[in-house]
Amino acid sequence: MNTSGKSVVSGFYTSDFFNETENIKKYLHPEMELFWNARTGYSHMNRDEVLTMASEASKSFESVRCEITHLLEDGDDVTIRYTYFVRMIEDPNEEVPVAHFMAIWKIKDGLMYRGYQMSQPAEEDKEAMISYQGVNL
Numbered sequence: 001m002n003t004s005g006k007s008v009v010s011g012f013y014t015s016d017f018f019n020e021t022e023n024i025k026k027y028l029h030p031e032m033e034l035f036w037n038a039r040t041g042y043s044h045m046n047r048d049e050v051l052t053m054a055s056e057a058s059k060s061f062e063s064v065r066c067e068i069t070h071l072l073e074d075g076d077d078v079t080i081r082y083t084y085f086v087r088m089i090e091d092p093n094e095e096v097p098v099a100h101f102m103a104i105w106k107i108k109d110g111l112m113y114r115g116y117q118m119s120q121p122a123e124e125d126k127e128a129m130i131s132y133q134g135v136n137l
Contacts (some may be wrong), residue, residue: 003110004073005073005076005077005078005105005107006071006072006073006078008027008078008107008110008111008112009071009078009080009105009107009112010068010071010080011027012026012027012028012112013066013068013080013082014066014068015027016063016064017054018054018057018058018061018064019058019063019064021051021054021055021058024047024050024051024054025047025051027111027112028047028050028111028112029047029108029109029111029112029113030047031046031047031113032046032047032050032111032112032113032114032115033045033046033113033114033115034046034050034114034115034117035114035115035116035117036115036117036118036119037117037118037119038118038119038120039119039120039121060088060089061086061087061088061089062086062087062088062089062092063086063087063092063095064084064085064086065084065085065086065095066082066083066084066085067082067083067084067085068080068081068082069081069082069083076106076107076108077104077105077106077107078104078105078107079102079103079104079105080101080102080103080105081100081101081102082100082101083097083099083100083101083122084097084098084099084101084122085097085098086098096122097122098121098122099119099120099121099122100119100120100121100122101117101118101119102117102118102119103115103116103117103118104116104117
């Protein structure tokens with residue numbers, strides 16, 4: 001894959017990898033590691049574990065949409081800030097923000113190799129959501 005790190009990272013997050021899990025293998029390096037700090041605790045995941053998580057999550061969501069607000073590249077490092085919006089199977093007509101994320105990815109061989117991610121639940125507060133509307137791509 002001879003593309004920029006930004007296009008790899010944005011391509012992954014905007015793909016429907018929850019329902020099209022082949023995108024996980026398309027964008028994530030076979031030796032990928034994700035170090036994830038969330039409100040619920042710390043996770044260290046490999047590519048197969050991300051695949052399992054995505055497969056499980058797809059059972060609850062009609063659709064998942066990623067809205068990227070920041071995407072910065074410096075050499076082999078790409079930083080992304082984004083919000084996931086979901087449509088639940090129980091109410092597919094309503095899309096709600098589920099969580100905000102920031103991640104730094106190391107790109108190796110044109111694939112996402114090592115990720116450091118933080119997340120928190122999305123807030124309903126209007127001012128908090130406005131802060132996620134800025135775009136720096």
